[in-house]
Amino acid sequence: MIEKIRIVLCETSHPGNIGAVARAMKNMGLKKLVLVNPEKFPCAVATERAAGADDILQQAEVVTSLHEAVKDCELIFGTSARMREIPWPKVTPKQCAEKVLKHSNSDKVAIVFGTERSGLTNEELSLCNFHLYIPANPQYEALNLSQAVQIICYEIYQHYVEKEQQQDTLLGDAPVPASLDDVMGVFEHLEQALRAVDFIDPKPTRILMLRLKRLLLKARLDMEDVNILRGVCKAIIYKVSLSETT
Amino acid sequence: MIEKIRIVLCETSHPGNIGAVARAMKNMGLKKLVLVNPEKFPCAVATERAAGADDILQQAEVVTSLHEAVKDCELIFGTSARMREIPWPKVTPKQCAEKVLKHSNSDKVAIVFGTERSGLTNEELSLCNFHLYIPANPQYEALNLSQAVQIICYEIYQHYVEKEQQQDTLLGDAPVPASLDDVMGVFEHLEQALRAVDFIDPKPTRILMLRLKRLLLKARLDMEDVNILRGVCKAIIYKVSLSETT
Numbered sequence: 194m195i196e197k198i199r200i201v202l203c204e205t206s207h208p209g210n211i212g213a214v215a216r217a218m219k220n221m222g223l224k225k226l227v228l229v230n231p232e233k234f235p236c237a238v239a240t241e242r243a244a245g246a247d248d249i250l251q252q253a254e255v256v257t258s259l260h261e262a263v264k265d266c267e268l269i270f271g272t273s274a275r276m277r278e279i280p281w282p283k284v285t286p287k288q289c290a291e292k293v294l295k296h297s298n299s300d301k302v303a304i305v306f307g308t309e310r311s312g313l314t315n316e317e318l319s320l321c322n323f324h325l326y327i328p329a330n331p332q333y334e335a336l337n338l339s340q341a342v343q344i345i346c347y348e349i350y351q352h353y354v355e356k357e358q359q360q361d362t363l364l365g366d367a368p369v370p371a372s373l374d375d376v377m378g379v380f381e382h383l384e385q386a387l388r389a390v391d392f393i394d395p396k397p398t399r400i401l402m403l404r405l406k407r408l409l410l411k412a413r414l415d416m417e418d419v420n421i422l423r424g425v426c427k428a429i430i431y432k433v434s435l436s437e438t439t
Numbered sequence: 440m441i442e443k444i445r446i447v448l449c450e451t452s453h454p455g456n457i458g459a460v461a462r463a464m465k466n467m468g469l470k471k472l473v474l475v476n477p478e479k480f481p482c483a484v485a486t487e488r489a490a491g492a493d494d495i496l497q498q499a500e501v502v503t504s505l506h507e508a509v510k511d512c513e514l515i516f517g518t519s520a521r522m523r524e525i526p527w528p529k530v531t532p533k534q535c536a537e538k539v540l541k542h543s544n545s546d547k548v549a550i551v552f553g554t555e556r557s558g559l560t561n562e563e564l565s566l567c568n569f570h571l572y573i574p575a576n577p578q579y580e581a582l583n584l585s586q587a588v589q590i591i592c593y594e595i596y597q598h599y600v601e602k603e604q605q606q607d608t609l610l611g612d613a614p615v616p617a618s619l620d621d622v623m624g625v626f627e628h629l630e631q632a633l634r635a636v637d638f639i640d641p642k643p644t645r646i647l648m649l650r651l652k653r654l655l656l657k658a659r660l661d662m663e664d665v666n667i668l669r670g671v672c673k674a675i676i677y678k679v680s681l682s683e684t685t
Contacts, residue, residue, distance in 0.1 A: 217586055222576040245579055280614055287597070327593070328600050330468040333491055340463055340589045343582075347573070347590050351533075354574055392674035404667060412658035421650055428638035429675055436682030 195353045196224040197300035198293060200342060201262045203229045203317060204308045212242030213339030215249035221346035222353070225300075226253040227262045259305065259317050260373075267301040267370035268292065268413075271313050271321035272341060274334050281324045282411050289325050290348035294356055301370065304345055309338050319403060320373060322410050368415035376409050379422045383409075386426040389433040441599050442470040443546035444539060446588060447508045449475045449563060450554045458488025458496065459585030465492035467592035468599070472499040473508045473549075505551065505563050513547035514538065517559050517567030518587060520580050527570045535571050536594040540602055550591055555584050614661035622655050625668050629655075632672040635679040 200218055205211055211234060215226060226249050228234055234255065243250050256262050263269050270289055284292065293302050305321065307313035318324060327336060327344055336344075371379075383405065387393045393401070412418070446464055451457055457480060461472060472495050474480055480501065489496050502508050509515050516535050530538065539548050551567060553559035564570060573582060573590055582590075617625075629651065633639045639647070658664070 213583065213586075216583060219579045220575045220582050220586070244583075245581075285597075286593075328597060329466045330596070333465045335491075336466050336589075337459065337462060337490075340459075340466070340586065343586045343589055344593050347532075347593075350576070351531075351574060387671065387674070390671075390674040390678040392671055401667070404663065408658060408660075408664050408667070412654060414654075417650060418654050421647065421654070425633065425636075425638055428633070428636040432636040432679060433682070436679065 194299050195222055195293075195349055197302075198223055198349065199225045199227055199263070199266070199300075199303040200346075201227045201229060201259065201303050201305040202231070202338070203259055203305065203313060204232070205234075205338065206232050206309050207338075208233045208236035208239040209242045210309065210338045211236075211253075212239035212244075212246075212250065213337075214342045215239070215243040215246040215253075217339050217343035218346055219246035219249055220343075221350035223346050223349070224249060224252065226250070227303075228253055228255045229259050229262050230257060231255065259320060263303045263305065263320065264374050265301065265372050266303045267298065267372055268296050268303070269321045269373065270304045270323050270325040271318045272304070272306050272345075273318055273324045273326060274312055274329075274336075281318065281407060282322070283326050284323045286325065286327055286345050286348040287352075289323065289345065290352040292323070293349055294352045297370070301372070306338060306342060319406060322413065368417060371414040371416055371419045375416070375419050376414055379414070379419055379426075380406055380409055382423055382426040386429040389430045440545055441468055441539075441595055443548075444469055444595065445471045445473055445509070445512070445546075445549040446592070447473045447475060447505065447549050447551040448477070448584070449505055449551065449559060451477050451480075451584065452555050453584075454479045454482035454485040455488045456555065456584045457482075457499075458485035458490075458492075460588045461485070461489040461492040461495035461499075463585055463589035464592055465495050466589075467596035469592050469595070470495060470498070471546075472496070474499055474501045475505050475508050476503060477501065505566060509549045509551065509566065511547065512549045513544065514542050514549070515567045516550045516569045516571040517564045518550070518552050518591075519564060519570045519572060520558055520575075520582075527564065528568070529572050530569045532571065532573055532591050532594040533598075535569070535591065536598040538569070539595055540598045552584060552588060614663060617660040617662055617665045621662065621665050622660055625660070625665055625672075626652055626655055628669055628672040632675040635676050 200214065200223060202211065202214060205228065211231060218226060235250065239250060240247055296302055305313065327341060329336060446460065446469060448457065448460060457477060464472060485496060486493055542548055551559065553563065573587060575582060
């Protein structure tokens, strides 16, 4: 089950790190690697460092943007060492593993890692439901990329094993989670509605829109929520247009 | 306190691994590295891989036997992937971290790692109080040396931080969470706005209002969110009233 969880590496510079990540993933039972604009791939150095995990590299998907890598995902974690201007919901590796294991479709879960030098951009982080933070020595916080991946995969595997051992089947007609694209659709619709009622006029501040996006993402919308919110936006826009034409 | 815990590497073949171990240790606040008969040390490759953790390498102690490395220790863990002929007390990384943090003198604690190829010998393992086992994919269990060290140091640091946090009060400018009453205030305001745009007309279904309430509650609103949402409701109601009076 956990093998379908997506590990996404953005703009990795060193192919050796890609190989080490493949090995770290396979050690902990994960298989799905997605590379966004890797500097060098495929590459002999990556294959060598992957050791027996070469199959992960062979099946790796290469894409050109983070959005492309995660657009169908329902639960997205972005790793972040530094504090950002907008406080986003933050989780530790352990909390991340708990959330991942609770999520019904592991093939809609992504954990995203930035470049070796500077991590994920604020733009990339704003696509994520949660920011994932590995508590570390404040005097020397920057982990090697493959080590960070190892820790996350380790926590996921440990929780998986624990859950397997408990073996109890919790069933129920769970709601259908919304994908990132569904949520972004709501976000755009909302922007139109807010414009119609002059809430954002003439143009919204970047911070306000970022806060609204965060609010939608942290709510972990399901498809019922999406339909209700779109209905609300539609009603607002319709009402305003009606009164403005008459 | 945890900085004095000893990481002991036995007969390491690849100097790159020694460097990566130094970095992994420093990331998690550990400082004391002991090398038993390293194949190549010091070595430029090690220094390069250590990145900013070169100080750990410079202070590393080199000895000629495991016994020499741990003879003054009171609590010794030996990592072991395979089952051995003699059943020894076994611990996971988490259990290891708990034992380490409970031990009074951290400078008498050692965690020992074997060679890259075959791990610790039975002879070496017999010097240890506990065998330390990292649960991993049964089809591909062998972790890279530095990754194994990273996981152990990570668990120790997390337990250390947890213990620290229990002692002092949790501070930080976290967002102010909204109380249930704040959320219900938003809910009522939203109901008025939805009525204004005829989204609920003449009266809402119970299920719809329940879903909206659930949506607000699951978003775990903070006071910034409350203010934004109330601003949105106000703008909707105002805009509609304006167009209806003119």
